[in-house]
Amino acid sequence: MRVLGIESSCDETGIAIYDSEAGLLGHALYSQVDMHALYGGVVPELASRDHIRKAIPLIKDVMAQAGTAPGQIDAIAYTAGPGLAGALMVGACLARSLAWSWDIPALGVHHMEGHLLAPLLEDDAPAFPFVALLVSGGHTQLVDVQGVGQYTLLGESMDDAAGEAFDKTAKMMDLPYPGGPHIARLAMQGNEGRFVFPKPMTDRPGLDFSFSGLKTFARNTIEACRAESGLTEQDKADIARAFEIAVVETLVVKCKRALKETGHKRLVIAGGVSANKYLRSRLHEVMGGMGGKVYYPRPAFCTDNGAMIAFAGWLRLRAGQRDDVPVHIYPRWPMEQLEAVHG
Ligand code: KG4
Ligand code: ZN
DSSP: OEEEEEEOSSSEEEEEEEETTTEEEEEEEEEOHHHHHTTTSOOHHHHHHHHHHHHHHHHHHHHHHTTOOGGGOOEEEEEEESSOHHHHHHHHHHHHHHHHHHTOOEEEEEHHHHHHHGGGGSSSOOOSSEEEEEEOSSOEEEEEEEETTEEEEEEEBSSSOHHHHHHHHHHHTTOOSSOHHHHHHHHTTSOTTSSOOOOTTOSSSSSOBOOHHHHHHHHHHHHHHHHHHOOOHHHHHHHHHHHHHHHHHHHHHHHHHHHHHHOOOEEEEESGGGGOHHHHHHHHHHHHHTTOEEEOOOGGGTSSOSHHHHHHHHHHHTTTOOOOSSOOOOSSOOGGGSOOOOO
């Protein structure tokens, strides 16, 4: 089965073609980041309009890259939620119109399920069951994964998502949007130990997260530096280092706890923040020490992309799932509501 995947939940138009025999045949991404950077964050209406402009040319590019004519596509998978309503609607309407005109099935896919299953696209794919740490711009969740669609939420953020905390802290230091990669780059030049940030909610039991206090701590530290001698590049690097350590160590503590609770030996990390090198190296160390293993997607598939949607869609389409007649999108959509896929 050959599946066209369309991702348009936020500020990236991602297109891919996945073939169940040959694997990934082509993928392309158009990022709207430069457009939104002017405003310091994503402007939903501009995002929707840009998806409209970019999606069809990108689909044509990917079909050429994949050597695929419309008649060779068997189904279309698109992101139906969670995400920005207008942006989701663009992808949903385009997918459903193409599927109707090509007379093939379409299926709306859960964006976070796409992230969660993305490591299965790699050669060294994890087997079920595993614990998944989903860390993106909108979500921070720990999930017990027994199979496709068999998800139990173990813990999640009570306030800001990890990626959002990176982005907001970066903005306070006048770094461009999205701030995660900029903080990570600066942190490499930072001195460890000059600032020590708290590790929120690690001193009490449970698997939930909270990152808003860390953001306030960052704001106070930045303001103290500004008042003292202006915020120097070294100050920024030292703050970035302390912030990154605090977020990563908090995630590490919770992952260890989730693995102990579930008894699983495999940990999957996915979503934009899973591209963070320090997080990956710390989890490698920790999992090695516990006799387990950490799995993650290649960097291009950590952040939003069409490949994860085509792939997650295929896993459900092959089990016979299809959209019914009305077009639905789900700007908020708990992953535990998804239908289990057996076998
Ligand atoms: O998964 P994603 O592309 O979009 C959402 O579904 O939200 O994640 C984007 C988030 C942003 O907050 C971005 O700053 C963060 O991932 N991010 C990173 C890194 N690369 C992207 N955060 C920390 N370190 C990175 N290297
Ligand atoms: Zn995402």
